[in-house]
Amino acid sequence: MNRSPGKKKPSLVLRLYVAGNAPNSVRAISNAQAVCDEHFAARYELEIVDLLDHPHRALSDGVIVTPTLIRLSPLPVQKVIGTLSDTNRLLLVLAGQ
Amino acid sequence: MSVSSLAEPRTLAQRLAEAEATIEALLSGQVDAVVDPRTSTPVLLSKAQAALRQSENGLRKSEEQYRQIVEATSDGIVKIDPLAQVVFTNRRFARLLGYQVSEIVGASLFSFMSDAVKSTLLKSSESRSSGGDAIDVALRHKNGAEVATSITATVLVDDAGMPVGHLAVVRDVTEQMKLQSQLMVSDRMASVGTLAAGVAHEINNPLAAVIANLDYVSEQRRLLLDADPALRLYESFLTDIKGPLEDAGEAARRVRLIVRDLKVFARSPEEEPTSSVSVTTTLESAMRMAWNELRHRARLVKDYGPVPEVQVNEARLVQVFLNLLVNSAQAVPEGSADKNEIRVTTRAEGNRVLVEVSDTGVGIPAAIIGRIFDPFFTTKLAGVGTGLGLAICKRLVTDMGGELSVASEVGKGSTFRVALPLMSALTTQKVPSIRPALASARRGRILVVDDEELIVRAVERSLGKEHDVVATMGAREALALCARGDAFDLILCDLMMPDMTGMDLHAELIQIAPELAANMVFLTGGAFTPKAREFLAVTSVEHIEKPFEPANLRAFVQRYLRVSNVPALVT
Numbered sequence: 001m002n003r004s005p006g007k008k009k010p011s012l013v014l015r016l017y018v019a020g021n022a023p024n025s026v027r028a029i030s031n032a033q034a035v036c037d038e039h040f041a042a043r044y045e046l047e048i049v050d051l052l053d054h055p056h057r058a059l060s061d062g063v064i065v066t067p068t069l070i071r072l073s074p075l076p077v078q079k080v081i082g083t084l085s086d087t088n089r090l091l092l093v094l095a096g097q
Numbered sequence: 098m099s100v101s102s103l104a105e106p107r108t109l110a111q112r113l114a115e116a117e118a119t120i121e122a123l124l125s126g127q128v129d130a131v132v133d134p135r136t137s138t139p140v141l142l143s144k145a146q147a148a149l150r151q152s153e154n155g156l157r158k159s160e161e162q163y164r165q166i167v168e169a170t171s172d173g174i175v176k177i178d179p180l181a182q183v184v185f186t187n188r189r190f191a192r193l194l195g196y197q198v199s200e201i202v203g204a205s206l207f208s209f210m211s212d213a214v215k216s217t218l219l220k221s222s223e224s225r226s227s228g229g230d231a232i233d234v235a236l237r238h239k240n241g242a243e244v245a246t247s248i249t250a251t252v253l254v255d256d257a258g259m260p261v262g263h264l265a266v267v268r269d270v271t272e273q274m275k276l277q278s279q280l281m282v283s284d285r286m287a288s289v290g291t292l293a294a295g296v297a298h299e300i301n302n303p304l305a306a307v308i309a310n311l312d313y314v315s316e317q318r319r320l321l322l323d324a325d326p327a328l329r330l331y332e333s334f335l336t337d338i339k340g341p342l343e344d345a346g347e348a349a350r351r352v353r354l355i356v357r358d359l360k361v362f363a364r365s366p367e368e369e370p371t372s373s374v375s376v377t378t379t380l381e382s383a384m385r386m387a388w389n390e391l392r393h394r395a396r397l398v399k400d401y402g403p404v405p406e407v408q409v410n411e412a413r414l415v416q417v418f419l420n421l422l423v424n425s426a427q428a429v430p431e432g433s434a435d436k437n438e439i440r441v442t443t444r445a446e447g448n449r450v451l452v453e454v455s456d457t458g459v460g461i462p463a464a465i466i467g468r469i470f471d472p473f474f475t476t477k478l479a480g481v482g483t484g485l486g487l488a489i490c491k492r493l494v495t496d497m498g499g500e501l502s503v504a505s506e507v508g509k510g511s512t513f514r515v516a517l518p519l520m521s522a523l524t525t526q527k528v529p530s531i532r533p534a535l536a537s538a539r540r541g542r543i544l545v546v547d548d549e550e551l552i553v554r555a556v557e558r559s560l561g562k563e564h565d566v567v568a569t570m571g572a573r574e575a576l577a578l579c580a581r582g583d584a585f586d587l588i589l590c591d592l593m594m595p596d597m598t599g600m601d602l603h604a605e606l607i608q609i610a611p612e613l614a615a616n617m618v619f620l621t622g623g624a625f626t627p628k629a630r631e632f633l634a635v636t637s638v639e640h641i642e643k644p645f646e647p648a649n650l651r652a653f654v655q656r657y658l659r660v661s662n663v664p665a666l667v668t
Contacts, residue, residue, distance in 0.1 A: 019130035019141060021152060055132045055139045065119055065128045081118045082127035 012036070012044040012094065013073035017058050019051050019066040024083050028067035031084035039091060173246075173267035176253070179260060181206045193246070193269055195239030206265075209236045211243075233270070245271045278467075293359040298593075298622045300356050302549045304349060305644035309555030311346045312647040318342065353644050358485045373406040374414055376443055376450055376517070383418035384441075391422065394429040395437035395456065402444035407517045409497045417493050417501075420486040421454040421513050428458030428511060449499075452515040460507035469503065490515075540564055541586035541658045546575040546602065547620060548594045552643070556589060559647035560654060572597035579610050586658055592619045592629055592640065600632050618657070620645075 016032055018025030029048060036044045051058045051066045061070060063079075071078040071094060078093050122128050132139045167174055173190025177183055183202050191198045194209055207215045214235050221232070232250075235243045250265040322335050384397065391397055407414075422439070429437045442453040461469060468474045470491040475484030490513075494501040498518045505511035542565045545556045553568045560566050567585070569575045572594055579585075592599040599619050606614035619640035621633075633640060641653060 019139065022129035022141065024127050024129045051130050051132060051139050052141075055137045058132050058139075059134055059137060062115075064132050064134060065122065066130045067127075079115060079118070081115075082122040082125070 011074070012040050012071070013047075014044065014094075015047045015049060015061070015070045015072055017049050017051050017061070017063045017066045017068045017070075022066075025067045027083040027085065028069065031087070031090070032069055035084070035087055035090055035094070040094070171268075173265075173269075175201075175206065175265045175267060176262060177206050177265065178262040184262065190267055193238075193244060193267065194236060210234065211237060231268075236267075244269060245274050297356050297359060300352065301622045301643045302552055304353055304356070306549075306551030306555045307349045308346065308353065308644050309559050309647045309650075311342060311349060313555075313558040315339075315342050315346070349644075355485070358489055369410040369413065371408050371410050374409050374411045375406050376404050376414075376452060377401050379411060379414045380418050380441060380443070380452065383415050383422055386415075386419050387422040387426065390426040391439060393434055394426050394431055395434055395439045398438055398440040400440060400442040402442070404443050404445045404450045405519055407450055407497075407519060409517065413493050413497070417490045417515060418452070418454070420490045421515070424486055425454050425456035425458065425511070425513070428456050428460075430459070446516075448519045450517045450519065452517070453512055454515075455510060455512040457510040460509055461503070461505040461511055462507055466503065466505060470501070539655075539658050541654065542584065543567065543654065544569065544575060544578065544583075544585040544588045544590075546570075546572055546588065546594075546599070547591040549591070552591070552620070555647075556650070559650055563651060564654065572599065572602040576602055576605055579606060579613050585613060585616060587654060588613060588617045589620055589641070590617055592621045592633075598629075600629065603636075603638060 014032065014036070016028060018029060032046060036046060049057060051063070058064070063070070065081060067081070067083065069080045069084060078096070080090060080093050084090050128142060130139050130141045167187045168189070170187070170189065173193050174187045175183055175190050176185040182205055186198055186201045188198055191201050194201070210218065218234060230249070231247045234246050234248050236246050238244050247268045247270045248265050250263045252260050253262050253264055255261050318335055318338065322332065384391070425439050429439070437457045440455045442455070444451050465476070470487050472488040473484040491501045494515055494517070500516045502514050503511060540563065543560060545553050545566060545568045547553050548570055550570065553570060557566045557568055567578070569578065572590070573596065575588070575590070590599040590602060603614055603617055606617065617638050619638055620643055621640045622643050641650065
């Protein structure tokens with residue numbers, strides 16, 4: 001599932017692994033979207049992948065638990081595990097080097 | 098299997114940090130699922146599992162709720178695809194057509210319509226927009242019968258807005274249509290009632306004059322013939338006019354009977370006294386009256402079950418049974434009484450008494466059976482029936498709080514069923530006063546008050562020989578006579594008069610000459626204002642209905658004078 005609110009090449013590319021509509025996953029999706037919309041409006045891409053449907057993909061991304069958010073771009077790759085409710089920490093990871 | 102295909106190989110520090118974050122997330126309950134790297138199988142943690150289950154349950158529950166609504170509604174619900182094939186239906190729709198749900202799903206909705214209905218529907222659907230309006234469609238029941246329905250259809254579209262079929266809500270309107278047609282009938286009956294009241298009034302006044310005068314002429318003719326030998330010259334003439342006079346009298350009496358029958362529709366049943374009546378006794382007396390009609394046509398079979406008494410007006414019930422018996426007899430061709438049967442059955446059912454009159458006659462074609470209770474509807478030859486008999490029966494039975502119905506098969510016969518409630522709502526009981534009869538006629542002084550000159554003259558002629566008749570054309574004139582001290586043994590007074598009514602005169606007389614008020618008898622033409630109706634219901638003043646037979650009027654006056662307390666002041 002691709003979300004690319006902007007037409008320009010996004011500067012932030014994220015992938016979020018979730019488990020169906022399980023509560024922590026639902027929370028993580030809404031937290032990620034809220035932070036991105038607020039701080040990276042029109043310049044981000046967020047892909048949401050269901051672990052239950054794509055376990056191999058998760059493993060190849062080094063993901064073994066959900067929810068896990070991966071920052072694919074810019075490099076280096078970063079991961080955040082959990083419901084992403086700590087906005088400050090999330091911002092640090094997303095914006096950091 | 099590689100754990101990481103991402104661009105950079107991770108340092109040990111990074112891996113440790115990741116592991117720590119994972120453990121932290123696990124401990125704080127923020128993890129939903131773990132994927133087992135050996136089997137690549139995702140495993141939901143029990144909490145997430147429970148939550149998912151709950152939401153699935155919720156879905157199931159809400160689905161169940163919608164199901165219940167769909168099944169509980171009194172309307173049929175059908176979902177069809179663009180080719181009119183049924184995709185879904187509720188039980189109500191299936192039951193409406195006499196099928197199981199499984200028999201309907203997969204079938205074409207058109208297969209439950211006649212070809213005619215189908216083509217009309219297809220034609221009209223072209224001109225119809227997306228729907229929303231209810232259309233009347235006759236569907237076909239499994240047993241072949243037509244079911245009248247009203248269908249509201251909505252177009253169903255998919256996410257892309259493409260039509261994927263229709264959702265139809267089907268309402269059974271059979272009952273509604275039945276009620277509507279009943280309403281139309283009762284509407285029609287109400288207009289007949291209004292018409293009858295008017296006609297009765299307009300006809301009865303002149304008719305009273307016709308009958309009374311014909312009677313007078315006949316009487317004069319007889320007297321002439323008897324009395325004066327000098328008139329023998331005219332004997333053949335006088336003899337010749339006897340027949341025409343009798344015919345005219347007969348014809349006038351027939352008019353009177355028709356008008357009297359019509360008045361049934363205009364009358365208010367509350368005015369008629371009711372009593373506990375034995376149904377079988379009433380039937381027996383109706384049978385005696387109808388015997389001449391019955392005996393040449395059919396055997397009469399009585400099948401009386403034990404039934405309780407009903408609270409009705411006995412004369413009216415006799416009228417109902419008499420009409421039904423004569424009607425049955427007339428349905429049977431004459432001459433083979435041994436092959437035909439009229440069966441009269443009584444039985445109790447619940448809180449009703451059922452009386453059935455069945456015949457083995459010609460039966461009633463389905464096309465006209467709906468109209469047989471309509472006034473003036475008749476299949477009999479002119480002169481044999483007026484078309485009022487069954488209409489009157491229906492009206493009378495309805496007024497008794499009962500029901501009159503018919504079942505018939507052409508060639509086999511008909512059954513008329515009267516269902517009467519055990520306790521009628523009409524409990525008012527009025528016992529007519531009976532004046533004891535005494536001997537010897539006496540001459541009285543009689544005041545006649547009627548705005549109709551014909552009536553005044555007819556009454557004068559009818560009573561003039563036996564009594565002293567004073568005629569007035571209005572209540573004011575009559576009041577003036579009474580006020581100046583004239584005495585009358587009897588005041589025959591029209592009830593409804595333009596300027597001052599009979600009721601007004603009565604009220605005035607009570608004030609100025611109560612003994613005269615007590616001697617009043619009203620002449621009524623049949624049409625009553627509500628006020629007059631009310632007055633007659635509570636007053637002790639007697640009334641005579643127009644048209645009256647002169648002989649009956651004379652007898653009434655004699656009877657009245659015999660028991661009158663006020664002696665005549667005139668010699």
